[in-house]
Amino acid sequence: MHTSTTFQPIAPRPAPVNTEGPAAWIKSNLLADWKTTLSTLIVGGILLWYVPQILSWALFKAHWAADFNLCKIEGAGACWGVVTEKYRAIIFGRYPFDEQWRPLVATVLLTGLLVASCMRMFWRAWLPILWLVVLALFFVLMYGNVAGLSQVDTDRWGGLPLTILLASLSLVASFPIALLVALGRRSNLPAIKTFCTIYVELIRGVPLISVLFMASFMFPLFMPQGVQIDVLLRVLVGITLFAAAYSAEVIRGGLQAVPKGQVEAAATLGLSYWQTQRKIVLPQALAMVVPGIMNNFISTFKDTSLVAIVSLYELMGAMKMAVNSDADWRPYIMEGYFFIALIYFVFCFAMSRYSHWVETQVNKSKLR
Amino acid sequence: MADTSTPSPIITFDKVNKWYGNNFHVLRDIDLTVAKGERIVICGPSGSGKSTLIRCINRLEEHQQGRLIVDGTELSDDVKAIDAVRKEVGMVFQQFNLFPHLTVLENLTLSPMWVGKMPKKEAEEKAMFQLNRVRIAEQAGKYPLQLSGGQQQRVAIARALCLKPKIMLFDEPTSALDPEMIKEVLDVMIAMADEGITMLCVTHEMGFAKAVADRVIFMDQGQIVEQNNPHDFFNNPQNERSKDFLSKILGH
Numbered sequence: 167m168h169t170s171t172t173f174q175p176i177a178p179r180p181a182p183v184n185t186e187g188p189a190a191w192i193k194s195n196l197l198a199d200w201k202t203t204l205s206t207l208i209v210g211g212i213l214l215w216y217v218p219q220i221l222s223w224a225l226f227k228a229h230w231a232a233d234f235n236l237c238k239i240e241g242a243g244a245c246w247g248v249v250t251e252k253y254r255a256i257i258f259g260r261y262p263f264d265e266q267w268r269p270l271v272a273t274v275l276l277t278g279l280l281v282a283s284c285m286r287m288f289w290r291a292w293l294p295i296l297w298l299v300v301l302a303l304f305f306v307l308m309y310g311n312v313a314g315l316s317q318v319d320t321d322r323w324g325g326l327p328l329t330i331l332l333a334s335l336s337l338v339a340s341f342p343i344a345l346l347v348a349l350g351r352r353s354n355l356p357a358i359k360t361f362c363t364i365y366v367e368l369i370r371g372v373p374l375i376s377v378l379f380m381a382s383f384m385f386p387l388f389m390p391q392g393v394q395i396d397v398l399l400r401v402l403v404g405i406t407l408f409a410a411a412y413s414a415e416v417i418r419g420g421l422q423a424v425p426k427g428q429v430e431a432a433a434t435l436g437l438s439y440w441q442t443q444r445k446i447v448l449p450q451a452l453a454m455v456v457p458g459i460m461n462n463f464i465s466t467f468k469d470t471s472l473v474a475i476v477s478l479y480e481l482m483g484a485m486k487m488a489v490n491s492d493a494d495w496r497p498y499i500m501e502g503y504f505f506i507a508l509i510y511f512v513f514c515f516a517m518s519r520y521s522h523w524v525e526t527q528v529n530k531s532k533l534r
Numbered sequence: 535m536a537d538t539s540t541p542s543p544i545i546t547f548d549k550v551n552k553w554y555g556n557n558f559h560v561l562r563d564i565d566l567t568v569a570k571g572e573r574i575v576i577c578g579p580s581g582s583g584k585s586t587l588i589r590c591i592n593r594l595e596e597h598q599q600g601r602l603i604v605d606g607t608e609l610s611d612d613v614k615a616i617d618a619v620r621k622e623v624g625m626v627f628q629q630f631n632l633f634p635h636l637t638v639l640e641n642l643t644l645s646p647m648w649v650g651k652m653p654k655k656e657a658e659e660k661a662m663f664q665l666n667r668v669r670i671a672e673q674a675g676k677y678p679l680q681l682s683g684g685q686q687q688r689v690a691i692a693r694a695l696c697l698k699p700k701i702m703l704f705d706e707p708t709s710a711l712d713p714e715m716i717k718e719v720l721d722v723m724i725a726m727a728d729e730g731i732t733m734l735c736v737t738h739e740m741g742f743a744k745a746v747a748d749r750v751i752f753m754d755q756g757q758i759v760e761q762n763n764p765h766d767f768f769n770n771p772q773n774e775r776s777k778d779f780l781s782k783i784l785g786h
Contacts, residue, residue, distance in 0.1 A: 430594050431631035435645035435697065436620050445644060449635050528635075530677075 245498040255488035259324015324479035344413035369411035382476035416458040420451030453528035460521035550600035562756040575743040578753035624694030628706040632678035664692040684715025704735035
C-alpha cells in the first residue's frame, strides 16, 4: 500500500539550559581524569606556594610611609615609600615643582578629550575644533610665558603629561597618514605606489630608536643656519611616521580582504574613487583590522618610553631619574618600576577594552 | 521578435577584441547591435567570454581593440565617458555584491544621495518604491547578510533600478541561489522586462529566455557562435556547438 503523509514541522524548542552547579564544573574541568587531576594539583600547589608570598611582600609586610629606614629592616616587604616620596617627580618629571598644577590640569584636559573622542555622542563636526582648542590650552599651560605663567621649556616637560602628549598626538596624526599610505600602496599610479612602498619599507627596516636618534641629532645638521625646530616636535614627527608605517600595513591587509565585487558594485553605481574608498572599502577594511590597529596603538603608547634616549624624560625616564638621583631611595627602584607598570597597564587595558567595544559596534551588521 | 535592423541601437560592438594577459584571447571580433528596449539572453559554456562581454558595456573590463558605443557614448579611457555610460547602465551580479555594512535601505540610497546629490528623504522614498516593486519593503532596516540569497538578489536589482538605468546587465543573477529562490528573482526580472528597459542577461535559465528574450546569443571561445529568437534557437539550433550545448543543459 502506498500512503502519502503530510509534512509535520516540529515546533522549535529552546536550547537545553546548562543546569550544572559549581561542583559539577569543578569535576568536569579540574578533576576529570588522572591527568587533569594531576595538573590541577601541580598548578594549585604552585599558586598556594607563591601567591601568599607575593601578597605578603606587596601588601602585608610592605611599608607605605616615605621613610627609607623602615625598608632597611630585615624582612621588610615592598618599599612603596619610594612612590609616596617621589610620586610627583615620577609623574611630572623635571617640571618645576611649584608649577606642577599646570601639567596636572593640562593632562586632565587632554585625557578627558581622549576619552570623549572615544565616545559616539562626541563624534560631531566640532570635535576637531575642540582638539585644536584643548591642544592650544595644553601648550599654553605647559609652556607658559603668557597670562602671568612663567616659561617652562619643552626639555623640562616630562613624566605622564609627556607620555600622553606623545602617544595621543602621534596616534591621532599617524592614523590618517596610515590610511593614505595603505591606499597609496594599492594605487594604480606608479609614482604614488612606489613612494608609499619605499616609505613603509624604509621605516620598517629601522628600529624606532634610530628614527628618534635621527630626528634628534641628525635632522638639525641638515637644517639651514639659525633654523631650529624644537626637539619635542622632531621626536613627535619621528614617532608619528614610525607608527603610521606599521598601521598602514595593517590597514592594507584589511583593504585586501574586501572583495573585488564591492568595488565593482560601487563603480556600477557611479561612485568616484574617493567615495568608494570612504563609503564602501574603508568601513569594511577597518572593521576587520580593529584588533591589529589597536595592537599598534598600544605598542606605540609603550614605545614612547624610548624617547628617554634623546633626553626627553617621559613616565619611565622620569621615574628612573627621580629614583636614581637619590642614593637613599635608589635600592628601591623595583617598586618604582611596579608603580609605572601599573600606570601603563591602566592605559593599555583601557585601550584594549575600548578596542573590544569598537569590534562589537562594527560587527553589528554581521549579527543574524 | 529579433530584428537587429531596428533603428536607434543603444549598444554597438564593432569588431571588439579583448585579451587577459598576453595569451588568453577572451573576446574575438565581437560584432553586436542591441536595439533600445531589446531583451537579450547570452548563454554558453563557462570561459566562453559571456560575462566579459557584458562587463565591457559598463567598462568593468576594458576592451583593447574595436569600438564599443553605449547610448551614443564611445567607451575609452576617458573618465567622463565612463561616468556617462555608468549613469545609464545598471548591473546585477552573481554574488549580489550588496554592501554588507549598510542596511538594505542604505544600500539603495547611497548612490542617489552621494552621486545624484538627492536629499535623504527623497532618496528614501524612491528606495522604498523600488523595494516595494521587488516585494521586499519590510526588510528595509535589515543588513544584507540577514536576508536569504533570493532576497539579497532582489535588493540588488532594486538598488540598480534606483538609478533609473536605460540598460540593465545581469551577470548570472540566479547561479548562486538555491532552486527555491530562483523563481522569486526571475519573477522580478520578468516584471521588469515588461517595462521596456533594455536587458542583457547572462544566464542558463532557459525558461526565462523563452519567456522574455527577444534574442538568444550563444557564445563559445570568445565568439558569438549563433544568435536567433528563442523559439528558433531552442527548437532548431544551426551550429554544431550550440546543439551540443543545448543537449547538455536541456538533456535532463
